[in-house]
Amino acid sequence: MIQITLIQIDNYGPWTVTPGPRAEPDLQTLQSRLYGDLEREFGARGGIVFYNRFDNLIAISNGIGKEDHIKIQDSIRNRYPITVSMGVAARENALEAQKVATEMVQKGGGAQSKDRHEILNIDSLASVEDSKVQIAHIDIDDITTTLTDVTTAYDTSIVVYDVLIELMKELKEHNGLCFFIGGDNYMAPSNGITKSELREALRKVDEKTGVTLKAGVGISKFAGRAADLADLGLEDIRADLTDDSVLVFNDK
C-alpha cells in the first residue's frame, strides 16, 4: 500500500489578490519556501513531497500518522500567512491513492472556500506491515551534451516539459503518477508497474519526444528509502553496469 497526502493551501487564490494583487516575487518566494519546508517536514519523517502545482502538493507519506500530519499543519500555520488542508489515503497504487486523498480534501470544502481551515481528512493509513513504496527515478540520456550545452535554455525546457506531460499521461495508464523534480529528472510513484511495463512506457515516450529515457526503480517500505534505491539504480545504468533502460532495487 502506498500512502498519499494531498496538501492544498486554503483559499489561496483569493488571498493572493486581497486586498490587491500581491507582488509576484513575494508569491514565488512564498510558494518555493512552503514547498521546501513541507519537504523538510515530510522528509524528516521518511516521506517525500512533490511540488506538483505549488498550491496543491502531493506527498508520499507512508509511516506518517495523524499526529505528525497535525504537527506539520501547525508548523505551517505558525510560520506562514496561509494554512493548509490535507487529505490522506492508502491504496494499492498511487493513482488511486491520490484520487481518494483528493476526495478527502474536497469533502472538507472547496479550494476557494472561506470556511475551510486546516482540514485533515484521513481515509486510511498504511500499516507498517502493508507499507510499500515503489518509485521510479527517470532521466534523459545525455541531456547536457545533446541539449543544455548546445541549444537554448528555453528549447531544452520545451523538450523537458514535453517529456513530462507524455510521462504523466503514459504512466497514468498504468496507475502511476509522474512529477518533474528539476534538471532532466522525473519521479514516478509506480506501485504495481512491472519492469517490462515501465520499459515499454519509457520507449513510447522516447518515440513521441525524440529523447532516450532510463529509470532506476526503488522499492521499500518508505518513500525516502525507495527514492535512495531508485537513485542507486539510475547510477548503475549511467555507469553502464547494465544495458537495460530500467534497473530495480528492492529491499523489501
Add this chain to the structure above:
Amino acid sequence: MIQITLIQIDNYGPWTVTPGPRAEPDLQTLQSRLYGDLEREFGARGGIVFYNRFDNLIAISNGIGKEDHIKIQDSIRNRYPITVSMGVAARENALEAQKVATEMVQKGGGAQSKDRHEILNIDSLASVEDSKVQIAHIDIDDITTTLTDVTTAYDTSIVVYDVLIELMKELKEHNGLCFFIGGDNYMAPSNGITKSELREALRKVDEKTGVTLKAGVGISKFAGRAADLADLGLEDIRADLTDDSVLVFNDK
C-alpha cells in the same frame, strides 16, 4: 529591450551523485531554496526569476548591472554548497535575449564542466532609456470549479501542464517565452507580441486543451512593475470589467 539572465548551477549533475546519490528531499529543498533566494535577490532589485528547470533558471533582469550580478553570485557561493554561472543579454524580444544569454553561459564552459566556476558573461545590458519589459500573466478560467474541486489533483495537473507545454510552443512562435508559476498561472515575457496576436495564441491553446485562457499584460521599464500591471489587468478581467480575454496596462 528586455534583459534576460540565464542562471546555471555549475557542475550540478555530477555534484548530486558525488560521492553517492544525495537524498532526494535534500536536493528538492536545496533547489527550492535556491530558487526562493534568487527570487529575493533579483526581486529586491526590481527583477523577477522563473525556476524553469531549477538548475537552469531564467530571470528578467532589466535594471540590474554587472556589480549586482556579482553580488548575487557571491551571496549564493557564501550560503550554498554549489555556485552559479550567469549569462546576460538584452534584445528586442525575450526569445532572442535568452538565446544569447544561453550562449554567454555556454561560452564559459559546459554545464558539467569541472573547470567552470561562477562565470559571468554579459553580452549586453538594457540601458534605462531602452529598457522595456512586457509580461503576460495568463490563467485558466474557473479552474477551481471545473477541475480542482471536482476531479483528482493529478488530472488537474495533467491539464495544467498540457496548457503549459502548448503555451510554451505557441508563444515561441511569436518570440515569447512562457513559464509555469504555480496554481493555474503562467507568466510570459512577451515583448513585441501584440494584443491580437496574444488573443489568437490563447485561442489556439484553448482549442487544443479544452480550457479557456485569459491574460493581463503589463508593460513597464522593469519586470517587477510589469508583473504588477499584468496582475491588475488579470484582476479586471476576473471582475468582468471587460469581455476581452486580454487586457493591457502600459505605464511607459
Add this chain to the structure above:
Amino acid sequence: MIQITLIQIDNYGPWTVTPGPRAEPDLQTLQSRLYGDLEREFGARGGIVFYNRFDNLIAISNGIGKEDHIKIQDSIRNRYPITVSMGVAARENALEAQKVATEMVQKGGGAQSKDRHEILNIDSLASVEDSKVQIAHIDIDDITTTLTDVTTAYDTSIVVYDVLIELMKELKEHNGLCFFIGGDNYMAPSNGITKSELREALRKVDEKTGVTLKAGVGISKFAGRAADLADLGLEDIRADLTDDSVLVFNDK
C-alpha cells in the same frame, strides 16, 4: 536523563575569511538559516535547539538516536557550504550533559582543524524509560509597558542581556543552562532544579537587574513537549491563576 547534542560548524572561522572575508549579511543569513534548519530537523523529531553562539549550537535531543543525527548531518552537508560535527551525551543534569557532549566534539579535533569533518561522537543516549527533560521558560514581567514602549530599543536590550548573563551564571550554580530565545524570553534546561531553588534563583537575578522574573516549568520525556508544558505554566502565571513566580507542569 537529559540528552544534549553539541553541534559545531567545522572549521568555520577560517572559512568565513577564505579567500577574503565574506560579506557579513551573507554570513548572518547563513547562520540564521542554519539555526532555523537545525531547529526544524530536531523539532520534527521532538527535540529543540538553542542557537547559543550560532557556530556552536546546543540541542536537547532526547529520543533522537545515531541514525537521525547522521541524517541531520547529511542534510546540512547537502544544502550548505559548511559541515557540522556533533557530540552527544545523556546525564542527570544539563550542565554535565553539555560538558560531556563538548568533550565528545573536542575529542574529534579542534574547531578550526582542517581535518575534522562531520564527526559524530556519542558518549551516551537516553533510553525512552530514563528520558526526562525539564525546561523552564522564563520571562520578564511587563516588559512592554516598563521598557519596550517607553525607553529606547537599545536600553531595553541592555536589560534583556543583563538578565541573560545573570541567569546563565545563576542557573549554572544549580547545574542548569540558560539561553535567550528572543523578546524577553529565556529557556533553561533545568533537570534537577527544584521549584524553590528556581524561585530563589529568579529572585537573586531580580535583585541584581531590577526586573521581576517568572517561570513556567515543563517536565516530560522529550524537549518539545516539555517546552509546551512550560509555556502553559507561564500562561497561567500571566493570567494570574497563581501568585507564585514559578509554576510546574509535569506529565511524567
Add this chain to the structure above:
Amino acid sequence: MIQITLIQIDNYGPWTVTPGPRAEPDLQTLQSRLYGDLEREFGARGGIVFYNRFDNLIAISNGIGKEDHIKIQDSIRNRYPITVSMGVAARENALEAQKVATEMVQKGGGAQSKDRHEILNIDSLASVEDSKVQIAHIDIDDITTTLTDVTTAYDTSIVVYDVLIELMKELKEHNGLCFFIGGDNYMAPSNGITKSELREALRKVDEKTGVTLKAGVGISKFAGRAADLADLGLEDIRADLTDDSVLVFNDK
C-alpha cells in the same frame, strides 16, 4: 549621519500565545527566518540588520528610502503570519539615531497594540552626501585555543555573553551600539568614536572580562561596505600586520 531603522513585530507577544502557546521550535524558526529574510532585503540594498532581540531588530539603513522600506514591509506581510512596523532616523551617532527611530515606532502605538499595523514613521533619512557609517568588527583573541577547544560550550558562552554586555554598556558611553553576530564576534555601529576611544573601551572590557579584544573599523557611505572594510581591518590584525588592537579603513 548614520541612518537606523528599528523593526518591530506588530503585537507579537499576544500572537505567540493565541489561541494557545505556539510550539517553541516553530517560533524559533519563524524568528530566525524573519531575521534572515530581513538581512537579505536590507543587505541587497547595501544595509545590514542585527537581530537584537528578534522581535525588535535594528538595521543600519543608509541609502534605503521610504519606497524600499515599504517594499520590505510588504514582502514580510506577504510571506509571514505577522507584520512589522518600522521607525527610521538619521543622526550623528548610532545611539541617538536608534533613540529617535524607537520613538518613531512608539509614536505609532504600543508593541502589543492590536490596532498598530505596519506603521512606517520616518523622522529623517541620510542624504547620499551626508551618509556615513562607521562599524567596528570586534572579536576575542584566540578564543578557539583558549576556550572553544578546551572548556565546555556553555562556559565559553558565558564568557562571550559577558563580553557582549560589557561592550554594550561601554560603547553606549561613547554613543555607540554593540551587537553579537555569532561565534566570538561583535559589531558596533560607532560613528564618532575615535580610534583611541575605541582602544581604551576594549581595554576596559578586557580588564573586566579577562579576554583580549581587537577591532577592525570600517568607514564608508553604506553599512555593507563599512562592514567589509571592518573585516579587512580585523584580518590585518589577525595577520599581525599591526601591533595595535584597532585598525581603521576609511574609503570616504
